[in-house]
Amino acid sequence: MPARRNALLLLHLTVFIWGFTGILGKLIEQGALPLVYVRTWIAAAGLVVAALVLRRSLDPRTPELKQYLLTSILIAAHWYTFYHAIKISTAGIAAACLATSTVFTALLEPFWFKRRIRSYEIVLGAVVIAALLMIFGLETKHRMGIVIGTLSALFSAWFNVVNGVLVQRDNAIRIGFYEMVGAAIAVGVVLLFTEGLPPPLWQMPADDILWHLLLGLVCTSFAFVAGIAVMRQLSPFTVVLAVNLEPVYTILIALLIWGSEERLDTGSYIGIGLILLCLFGNAWWQKRLTRREVIAPDPLAQG
Numbered sequence: 001m002p003a004r005r006n007a008l009l010l011l012h013l014t015v016f017i018w019g020f021t022g023i024l025g026k027l028i029e030q031g032a033l034p035l036v037y038v039r040t041w042i043a044a045a046g047l048v049v050a051a052l053v054l055r056r057s058l059d060p061r062t063p064e065l066k067q068y069l070l071t072s073i074l075i076a077a078h079w080y081t082f083y084h085a086i087k088i089s090t091a092g093i094a095a096a097c098l099a100t101s102t103v104f105t106a107l108l109e110p111f112w113f114k115r116r117i118r119s120y121e122i123v124l125g126a127v128v129i130a131a132l133l134m135i136f137g138l139e140t141k142h143r144m145g146i147v148i149g150t151l152s153a154l155f156s157a158w159f160n161v162v163n164g165v166l167v168q169r170d171n172a173i174r175i176g177f178y179e180m181v182g183a184a185i186a187v188g189v190v191l192l193f194t195e196g197l198p199p200p201l202w203q204m205p206a207d208d209i210l211w212h213l214l215l216g217l218v219c220t221s222f223a224f225v226a227g228i229a230v231m232r233q234l235s236p237f238t239v240v241l242a243v244n245l246e247p248v249y250t251i252l253i254a255l256l257i258w259g260s261e262e263r264l265d266t267g268s269y270i271g272i273g274l275i276l277l278c279l280f281g282n283a284w285w286q287k288r289l290t291r292r293e294v295i296a297p298d299p300l301a302q303g
Helices: 002-018 021-027 032-054 065-088 091-113 119-136 140-166 172-192 206-232 236-242 245-262 266-295
Strands: none
Touching: 002 206, 002 236, 002 245, 021 065, 021 091, 021 206, 021 245, 032 065, 032 172, 032 206, 065 091, 065 140, 065 172, 091 119, 091 140, 091 245, 119 266, 140 206, 172 206, 206 236, 245 266
């Protein structure tokens, strides 16, 4: 139990840090594709340092390398759609769309982990969807941002479930490093055939350099590895449901920075409260399931 408690604490610290990704994405004066390209290379460099300090192998000779590179495409797609949603709507709206990832995870996780679908996951996911609709209300001017943000949530759920499988067979730093490199290469190829590669980091405005370093090193290198590592103790559904706090943090931080530009109506804050209620409900139900499995293990969850 102490290991699980520590994993939960690390998870919520990670989610709090992730709450700044939308803020930094709005502050950086770049389009979504160049932003993701720079972020992934900085993150990869940070993971090299982490591997040296923690003495983790980055040896590419692993049978899972192909899986890491394929997963990197999902990560690139998730970040591109997330930042594109920010650019065409608001940071709070784009982040709040990630709450729909609970539904996608509830549908994807049983396939990857070869277990039955749990009805309570569907119920919690449905409540989150209802809360999201409450948050958005009749925000007609942000409809495209909502669509793209929800697509980003699908990619987020997908790569979280895949990483939940991969982390059982390798260390999180090597997984993260090759996923970051793969994402950077994939985005770089797209940029070469579209708008061209962005300038080197040192040629950017001083503010953008600072925001990029915070985004790449703190919000990605550290938070990404921590987010993968906690999956050794927690299920992907628990992780993704906790990630629903990210829009809460993002909305609060955005309100402090941009004020009325990011302000939501009363119904939206009720929706945020419902998301928090789902988080507490999931924690209670997971604890109850753990007690049941100690008494009578689920044969479908074994092997």
